[in-house]
Amino acid sequence: MRTTFINTLILEARQNPDIFLLCGDLGYSVLEPFASEFPDRFLNVGIAEQNMMQIAAGLALEGYKVFVYSIGNFPTLRCMEQIRYDVCYHNLDVKVVAVGAGYAYGPLSTSHHTTEDLAMLRSIPGMVVTAPSDPKEAEALTRYHCQYAGPGYLRINKAGEPILHKTAISVVAPQILPLLDRQDCETVVISTGAITESALSDIEENSLGWALWSMPFVNPVDRQGLIQLAKQYQTIITLEEHQLNAGAGSAIIETLMDAFASGELQTIPKVHRIAIPNTFQHVAGSQQWLRLKSGLKLSKS
Amino acid sequence: MHDTVQLALLIRQTCLTLCHTKNASHLGGAFSVADIMAVLYGHSLEHNPQQPRMPERDRLFYSKGHACTALYSALAHSGYFPVEQLLNEFTENGSFFTSHVNHHVPGVELSTGSLGHALGVAAGVTLAGERRHKDYRVYAILSDGELDEGSNWEAILFAGHHHLSRLTMVIDYNKIQSFGHVEDVLGLEPLADKLTAFGWAVAEVDGHDHEALKTVFSMATSQPLAVIAHTVKGKGVSFMENQLAWHYKSPKHDEYALALAELGGAQP
Ligand SMILES: Cc1ncc(C[n+]2csc(CCOP(=O)(O)OP(=O)(O)O)c2C)c(N)n1
Ligand SMILES: [Mg+2]
Numbered sequence: 001m002r003t004t005f006i007n008t009l010i011l012e013a014r015q016n017p018d019i020f021l022l023c024g025d026l027g028y029s030v031l032e033p034f035a036s037e038f039p040d041r042f043l044n045v046g047i048a049e050q051n052m053m054q055i056a057a058g059l060a061l062e063g064y065k066v067f068v069y070s071i072g073n074f075p076t077l078r079c080m081e082q083i084r085y086d087v088c089y090h091n092l093d094v095k096v097v098a099v100g101a102g103y104a105y106g107p108l109s110t111s112h113h114t115t116e117d118l119a120m121l122r123s124i125p126g127m128v129v130t131a132p133s134d135p136k137e138a139e140a141l142t143r144y145h146c147q148y149a150g151p152g153y154l155r156i157n158k159a160g161e162p163i164l165h166k167t168a169i170s171v172v173a174p175q176i177l178p179l180l181d182r183q184d185c186e187t188v189v190i191s192t193g194a195i196t197e198s199a200l201s202d203i204e205e206n207s208l209g210w211a212l213w214s215m216p217f218v219n220p221v222d223r224q225g226l227i228q229l230a231k232q233y234q235t236i237i238t239l240e241e242h243q244l245n246a247g248a249g250s251a252i253i254e255t256l257m258d259a260f261a262s263g264e265l266q267t268i269p270k271v272h273r274i275a276i277p278n279t280f281q282h283v284a285g286s287q288q289w290l291r292l293k294s295g296l297k298l299s300k301s
Numbered sequence: 302m303h304d305t306v307q308l309a310l311l312i313r314q315t316c317l318t319l320c321h322t323k324n325a326s327h328l329g330g331a332f333s334v335a336d337i338m339a340v341l342y343g344h345s346l347e348h349n350p351q352q353p354r355m356p357e358r359d360r361l362f363y364s365k366g367h368a369c370t371a372l373y374s375a376l377a378h379s380g381y382f383p384v385e386q387l388l389n390e391f392t393e394n395g396s397f398f399t400s401h402v403n404h405h406v407p408g409v410e411l412s413t414g415s416l417g418h419a420l421g422v423a424a425g426v427t428l429a430g431e432r433r434h435k436d437y438r439v440y441a442i443l444s445d446g447e448l449d450e451g452s453n454w455e456a457i458l459f460a461g462h463h464h465l466s467r468l469t470m471v472i473d474y475n476k477i478q479s480f481g482h483v484e485d486v487l488g489l490e491p492l493a494d495k496l497t498a499f500g501w502a503v504a505e506v507d508g509h510d511h512e513a514l515k516t517v518f519s520m521a522t523s524q525p526l527a528v529i530a531h532t533v534k535g536k537g538v539s540f541m542e543n544q545l546a547w548h549y550k551s552p553k554h555d556e557y558a559l560a561l562a563e564l565g566g567a568q569p
Binding site: 029044045047048073074108285 | 325366391392393394395396397398399400401403405412413414415416417446447449450451478479480481486487545548549
């Protein structure tokens with residue numbers, strides 16, 4: 001996904017002279033093509049993420065569209081106040097790009113486990129929070145962030161993710177996207193991020209017979225799309241590689257409960273949330289191993 | 302007490318084997334700090350591997366958590382846990398030996414891996430010791446790249462202001478960070494002058510000279526002490542020295558054999 005991101009950004013930057021890329025001393029063997037083609041629109045600001053976000057805000061105040069690239073928690077949690085106050089409050093065109101979603105950097109431990117970012121970023125007014133499930137979504141969302149002017153977050157996994165969408169997709173914000181669009185079942189899975197790959201294989205390999213949708217926009221969510229699924233299915237299962245509290249599943253529950261309270265939904269389906277059970281992992285592990293250890297798996301019961 | 306030169310060799314050999322067998326990164330920064338770790342664990346630190354939490358121990362905070370193999374190896378060769386255990390378990394599923402420093406490993410004071418955290422915590426631990434009239438010293442091992450972080454300069458300002466004379470910061474000044482040379486990315490010079498201006502006592506040493514390191518670590522100062530250790534990233538293996546690529550690469554079979562030969566040969 002990170003090469004999809006950078007390749008897409010290069011294509012966009014050829015059309016749009018305002019695109020600027022900052023990194024926090026990261027991106028070896030990923031960012032070089034951008035840096036060499038657009039040396040005037042690239043800067044390694046050093047290992048100083050809070051300052052990097054402020055520099056981004058300054059560039060954006062002068063009309064640049066700034067992408068800020070680093071690993072997981074560093075361009076997000078490390079500089080939350082800069083994101084909230086400098087970027088979002090002033091509604092600046094700054095896109096935070098974090099690689100290493102969830103347990104993508106599993107063996108590197110908690111410093112690199114990116115498991116609270118969705119919660120924190122989606123709580124900030126005006127922040128468009130996105131998490132692609134596959135390289136096609138990563139490309140579409142990168143293009144989306146290049147078009148849309150305002151604060152955004154792109155949460156990408158790492159490298160080598162399979163393509164899940166068999167057909168071409170076009171992203172109209174904040175639409176949810178079908179992966180297994182089945183009508184003949186009672187359960188729909190709504191999944192966010194690269195773990196959607198596991199959702200798809202869990203459903204297919206265990207013949208669970210469920211529908212599956214990808215939810216790339218965590219803030220704002222696709223209210224109409226979610227209400228439609230709530231009308232259609234009796235059970236919703238949410239899946240994300242993120243803490244249970246305040247993540248994508250929480251966003252779905254909030255949306256549906258509000259629709260129920262306002263009378264827009266007459267009944268409300270059961271929503272089972274599968275997420276990291278509000279715990280840290282204290283040990284090393286591959287992404288796949290840590291996902292399973294955290295119970296991020298679909299099964300019948 | 303260990304022969305620190307021998308200990309440094311063992312540390313480098315173990316770092317090399319860990320990065321080779323477990324396909325891990327950050328060997329360059331482990332090699333640059335290996336002599337510093339050997340002198341501290343083999344000579345200067347008051348510590349007891351049988352009692353890692355001994356209250357009167359000196360506290361060592363290892364801020365450059367990515368180069369964890371140097372700390373884990375120093376601890377293993379000092380007797381905190383078996384070297385075999387480290388070699389077997391490093392980065393394995395379910396292991397406490399994560400590839401950034403983990404405080405669940407005996408002898409480790411603080412988990413690190415997000416840069417720019419440990420100095421401030423070390424300053425807090427120093428403050429606690431002073432308030433309780435304890436004798437322990439506190440060491441913080443930093444990389445040069447992480448001096449980009451504002452959090453470090455806040456802690457430097459704090460420690461100078463509060464005369465935290467039991468605090469020693471060692472800067473592994475290997476001149477290279479993740480995506481370029483320090484002087485190109487964000488220059489630190491004149492570093493000694495900056496630290497002096499922030500109220501620190503400053504010593505500049507060759508970070509691979511054990512006698513010089515021993516001398517600075519025994520200095521008594523009325524201010525916090527900054528040891529600017531001039532080092533070589535990848536020190537000890539000719540083809541890794543001063544090469545940014547060895548921040549990332551893990552040695553493959555041939556490279557491993559060559560490197561091990563340069564480090565004295567024997568399989569650790
Ligand atoms: C807050 C934070 N930002 C970014 C990183 C990613 N990162 C890991 S190591 C490193 C820099 C390595 O260079 P240096 O700090 O000089 O360490 P050394 O040369 O001793 O290996 C970076 C940017 C990080 N670990 N933490
Ligand atoms: Mg360095």
